Amino acid sequence: MQKQQIMCKEIESFDFQSGGEASSNLKNILRKLGVNSDLVRKTSIVTYELEMNVVIHSLGGEITALISEEELEIRVDDVGPGIEDLDKAFTPGYSTASNEIREMGFGAGMGLVNVKRYADKLTIESSKENGTHVKVLIKLF
Amino acid sequence: MTAKELVEKFELEVIAGPNLTVEIDGAYCGDLLSNVMARAEKSNLWLTVQGHQNVVAVALLVEISAVILVEGFEYDEQAIQKAEAKGVNLLKSSDKCYELAAKLAASGI
Numbered sequence: 001m002q003k004q005q006i007m008c009k010e011i012e013s014f015d016f017q018s019g020g021e022a023s024s025n026l027k028n029i030l031r032k033l034g035v036n037s038d039l040v041r042k043t044s045i046v047t048y049e050l051e052m053n054v055v056i057h058s059l060g061g062e063i064t065a066l067i068s069e070e071e072l073e074i075r076v077d078d079v080g081p082g083i084e085d086l087d088k089a090f091t092p093g094y095s096t097a098s099n100e101i102r103e104m105g106f107g108a109g110m111g112l113v114n115v116k117r118y119a120d121k122l123t124i125e126s127s128k129e130n131g132t133h134v135k136v137l138i139k140l141f
Numbered sequence: 142m143t144a145k146e147l148v149e150k151f152e153l154e155v156i157a158g159p160n161l162t163v164e165i166d167g168a169y170c171g172d173l174l175s176n177v178m179a180r181a182e183k184s185n186l187w188l189t190v191q192g193h194q195n196v197v198a199v200a201l202l203v204e205i206s207a208v209i210l211v212e213g214f215e216y217d218e219q220a221i222q223k224a225e226a227k228g229v230n231l232l233k234s235s236d237k238c239y240e241l242a243a244k245l246a247a248s249g250i
């Protein structure tokens with residue numbers, strides 16, 4: 001089934017001003033497309049967690065959303081520095097966020113756990129050289 | 142109960158009130174954004190000590206009926222502007238989180 005791109009947005013490192021815009025945009029787009037509100041909510045949470053990880057932990061990246069009759073695909077690609085230990089990163093409570101970031105309420109170490117919980121399928125590839133690449137599929141039915 | 146009725150009943154301060162006719166259903170207390178996203182439910186009030194703009198982004202995604210900043214903390218200017226623009230209610234209380242939560246619970250929220 002052919003997928004259609006419905007959003008592509010650049011994310012800048014440490015841009016807390018626009019952080020969340022991609023998720024918020026995607027939410028509006030999905031609503032307009034008539035996607036049911038539980039799925040919109042799930043997708044928004046997944047996108048926000050990944051978007052803020054790019055803002056907080058990476059040097060910048062991009063979020064792309066695609067849709068077909070059956071599913072939604074969210075791709076989040078950044079340019080590095082990569083996740084050293086993926087098993088650790090998916091452990092509830094594990095976070096390398098600084099104190100400054102934690103004071104804002106990030107750094108619970110629950111972001112990737114939330115993403116995994118809401119994704120129907122999750123693939124993640126990460127390396128120092130190529131950055132982090134996340135693909136999430138969410139079934140529409 | 143609507144946000145407007147809540148403000149009157151509990152003498153809350155309205156810092157941004159673009160959507161005060163919204164209905165309230167339950168409440169969530171927490172300051173870690175990932176936990177709020179995982180556990181807060183649609184139409185909940187959200188009691189927190191975080192007053193920066195990311196709170197507005199999370200409130201919007203989770204469809205929080207109103208944020209209540211407790212214990213006399215202040216919202217950032219950027220948070221207030223974003224809330225007005227996006228339709229998120231920002232309220233304030235000088236009560237401690239537990240005190241306000243207890244009052245809300247006693248009134249059936």
Ligand SMILES: Nc1ncnc2c1ncn2[C@@H]1O[C@H](COP(=O)(O)OP(=O)(O)OP(=O)(O)O)[C@@H](O)[C@H]1O
Nearest residue numbers: 053057082089095096106107108109110111112175
């Ligand atoms: N895009 C990324 N680039 C580099 N490191 C990352 C990236 N995303 C996550 N990480 C690493 O994985 C850890 C866990 O990520 P996760 O989103 O679960 O928690 P967090 O961002 O630290 O806190 P929270 O999401 O709860 O606010 C991070 O602390 C960071 O070390």
Ligand SMILES: [Mg+2]
Nearest residue numbers: 049053111112
């Ligand atoms: Mg995170």
